[in-house]
Amino acid sequence: MNEEAKKQHVIELEDIVWKRDGKYILNSVSWTVEKGQHWAVLGLNGSGKTSLLKMITGYQWPNGGAVTVFGQRFGQVNIQELRKSIGWVSTSLDDRFQNRTRDTALEIILSGKNASVGIYEEVTEADIEKGRKLLKQLGIDHVGNQYFPSLSQGERRKAMIGRALMASPELLILDEPCNGLDIYSKEELLATIEEMCQDPEGPTLLYVTHHIEEIVPSVSHALLLNKGEIVGSGEKHAVLTEPLLEQTFHVPVALQWEGERPWVRITAKRTITN
Numbered sequence: 001m002n003e004e005a006k007k008q009h010v011i012e013l014e015d016i017v018w019k020r021d022g023k024y025i026l027n028s029v030s031w032t033v034e035k036g037q038h039w040a041v042l043g044l045n046g047s048g049k050t051s052l053l054k055m056i057t058g059y060q061w062p063n064g065g066a067v068t069v070f071g072q073r074f075g076q077v078n079i080q081e082l083r084k085s086i087g088w089v090s091t092s093l094d095d096r097f098q099n100r101t102r103d104t105a106l107e108i109i110l111s112g113k114n115a116s117v118g119i120y121e122e123v124t125e126a127d128i129e130k131g132r133k134l135l136k137q138l139g140i141d142h143v144g145n146q147y148f149p150s151l152s153q154g155e156r157r158k159a160m161i162g163r164a165l166m167a168s169p170e171l172l173i174l175d176e177p178c179n180g181l182d183i184y185s186k187e188e189l190l191a192t193i194e195e196m197c198q199d200p201e202g203p204t205l206l207y208v209t210h211h212i213e214e215i216v217p218s219v220s221h222a223l224l225l226n227k228g229e230i231v232g233s234g235e236k237h238a239v240l241t242e243p244l245l246e247q248t249f250h251v252p253v254a255l256q257w258e259g260e261r262p263w264v265r266i267t268a269k270r271t272i273t274n
């Protein structure tokens with residue numbers, strides 16, 4: 001593959017191995033994410049999803065293999081700089097912001113400007129305009145002036161996504177964003193995510209979830225992990241199949257597509273061992 005083609009890759013993992021205490025946490029993981037694709041990452045608890053995300057963001061180094069993000073190979077790149085182009089939204093981060101009792105939703109979003117957890121320094125008129133646009137885009141402009149801890153879980157989650165988008169990331173990782181949301185708030189958030197994915201200027205999305213029905217139509221690809229190994233990787237219709245989902249989740253499932261969204265139900269109380 002020539003260098004120009006490689007640059008089109010948002011992520012390229014080549015034969016990643018990560019071992020801890022004699023146990024493979026990631027084993028022979030090769031994965032390519034290209035510009036224009038949006039991915040769902042699925043796997044049971046402990047299957048290696050977070051470990052994989054840590055490799056991509058440089059918080060963890062593999063024992064073997066190569067990590068290349070935005071065409072830049074780790075080991076030859078300033079990771080701190082590169083991280084500014086990656087937004088990572090997870091519920092554990094929400095909690096870290098719970099004590100920001102004097103920051104409004106808008107201020108929390110603005111604090112994402114420099115893609116750091118620290119407090120923002122300079123905020124320009126253009127930043128405020130962008131922050132307000134994000135509030136609107138995320139459907140939370142009515143709570144823009146409300147203090148962050150007083151927001152509902154759904155509003156908080158959207159504000160945190162807004163915060164990540166404030167830095168205009170090239171890659172956005174949403175780690176179980178619908179956790180703890182009721183059915184209405186969940187669908188509302190998914191609609192916002194779908195809209196974001198349709199924006200050609202928007203970031204490449206990695207959507208980590210345990211719930212297959214959260215995979216919105218614009219998510220084009222899926223990665224299935226089982227015990228640190230890839231069970232399936234590629235276009236979602238080829239990967240989200242009953243046999244591969246059974247290998248991933250160790251339960252027999254029936255899969256149905258409805259309006260480009262996959263739904264699964266468990267078909268029997270039988271555990272599939274793998």
Ligand SMILES: Nc1ncnc2c1ncn2[C@@H]1O[C@H](COP(=O)(O)OP(=O)(O)OP(=O)(O)O)[C@@H](O)[C@H]1O
Pocket residue numbers: 020025043044045046047048049050051052
């Ligand atoms: N630093 C570490 N040292 C030892 N073991 C680790 C370390 N980090 C992760 N693990 C182990 O690696 C496995 C994969 O963990 P990981 O957090 O990547 O899973 P996950 O798919 O994100 O799970 P969940 O869905 O529960 O968040 C687990 O068994 C975990 O205990």
